[in-house]
Amino acid sequence: MLGSKNLKAIGVIGTQSVSLTDPDALKSASAKAMDEIKAEPFTSGLLSPYGTPGFYNSISSTGTLPTKNWQRTSYPESHDVLGHEAYHNTLEVKSYSCAQCPISCGRKSTIKDGPYAGESGGGPEYETLGAFGSKCLINDVSAVAKIGYDCNELGLDTISAGQIVATAMEWFDQGILDREKTDGIELSWGNVEATLEILRKMAYREGIGDLLAEGSKRAAAKMGGNAVDYTFEVKGLEMASCGVRASKGEAVVHAVSPRGADHLRPYASVIDAFGYLEEELGITEKQDPLLDGNKGWVKPVQELSMATNLIGACLFASICLAVKGSTWAGVYSAATGQSCSLEGLLLSAERVINMERMINFRFGFDRKDDTLPKRLLKEPAPDGPGEGEVVDLDTALDSYYEAMGWDTATGIPKPEKLQELGLSWMQA
Ligand code: SF4
Structure with a gap:
């Protein structure tokens, strides 16, 4: 839209400082986030130096x-x-x-x-x-x-x-x-x-x-x-360099991403292919990267990723689960004065994920559009830890939709899910 108006950029400059509700609490929440970044081996040992x-x-x-x-x-x-x-x-x-x-x-x-x-x-x-x-x-x-x-x-x-x-x-x-x-x-x-x-x-x-x-x-x-x-595109957007045949969690997040193969979707491979656990998200056991079903664990990972976007934090701080969702909730509470728990943060994220889903539905998108390129569904991987694997996307999507409270036939949020999230007004 900006391009059609020949608009190259919008510059904004402020003249006042940003007011904080509780600077001391923010300082201590930020210090906690910094400590978590330093303690996470991949973030501090590879992402930071390289x-x-x-x-x-x-x-x-x-x-x-x-x-x-x-x-x-x-x-x-x-x-x-x-x-x-x-x-x-x-x-x-x-x-x-x-x-x-x-x-x-x-x-x-x-x-x-x-x-x-x-x-x-x-x-x-x-x-x-x-x-x-x-x-x-x-x-x-x-x-x-x-x-x-x-x-x-x-x-x-x-x-x-x-x-x-x-x-x-x-x-x-x-x-x-x-x-x-x-x-x-x-x-x-x-x-x-x-x-x-x-x-x-x-x-x-x-x-x-x-x-x-x-x-x-x-x-x-x-x-x-x-x-x-x-x-290799989903909903018209080219796929980034994140494979899906050896990470069925990645397969799901690519297929359901509302903007297509979105580079800023959650990095689900961190959980299944890389084997991370995250107790506060309820992921306490290693997830099999090659298992097509049982994708309920994608829901809280997707919500955490959305939550970092909502509060304006960098995805890299949580891409390897360095900064915890509860820490982000503390940062948000201290900065705004609105008390926010981890559960509240994830609920806000879930609400946005469902709103995006309903907006897409109004434009004609539903389960039929949650798909992947043919090679990934039909051609077994010839090498690597996923050798011999294709993506059984129907099985993966069924388990994900169920966890999301979405209709498995259409992929659309069920009326009771919309009601739970205060989004009944978006119902078709
Ligand atoms: S805020 Fe994010 S993008 Fe910027 S330097 Fe840090 S990790 Fe990199």
Whole structure:
């Protein structure tokens, strides 16, 4: 909408300080959050010293790293090239942080060697390593950095852009695209120069780039035939680098996310693929990442993720369950003066999740739209901890809908659930 009005940005500046109800209580709640961040091994041991690239090898090892356009689920041969240590050894890296954040996940890099030596920019983040490294088989961190810088300059999101390039590489591999259709570009796996040129063409809407700039869903529809079989999007939004065949919790949150394959959906793989427990959310036993049913545990994880969004906190502080939901409730209470418990915070989040669901329903979305790309449902994973697995999404969704109080036939909140949440007015 902003783009249609030719509006580039809205700048807001305040002249007064933010008033706090109880500064001392906020200070002590914030100190608790800081302590929790320092005590959580993944957050303090990988995310903080290595930024989001710290995720790369671990995600690959759990079989949740989409590789070669989701044909594979892990990419061990890239760990020494694209992993966090190689990243920090190969590139000149500086970290940066949002105000007061102890994690400091931001990275700026400069390429030291090779054809792009001297170029610098933001990132590359984990998602850029996944989108162009593992998905496109570009096993060269300097090349991925250069691609990330170009995406930044061209105004392209690396998640969506990388996914459509990976899809186009598979189309090329399958003969759905050929050099005639790609304006002479050899769009083979791992081809860095071809990737850079395709991205430039996408940004300037030239030739093949004009088609790919439409995004996976519309580009595949225009291509016709079986082109759609190689696209990876949910509700029109390209999937990030979070695999689902070795994390059935991830399968659910991808399928039901109201905005599609949302990068800010909850990271359910932390619970099942990584094996985290969270007592205050009722998750006291390890969850089987390969089990299709029994997905009731996704509900409180989804609510915690939504709660961090609602209070304006960074998802990374709770992505590995470092800062507890009860701590966020304490921070909120101290700042606003409105007493809020963990249960109250999760209830507010549940209300928003159900409101989003009802808004989508009004636009025609229901269970039929809670789906995943064909490969993930039909093609067994050939490698990794999820080897042989596909997603039995019907079973997974049934158990999730039941936990949510949603109708299993339609995926819509039941009247009694809406009433419980004070949302009966949204009933169709
Ligand atoms: S607030 Fe979040 S995004 Fe910003 S530096 Fe900290 S962890 Fe990174």
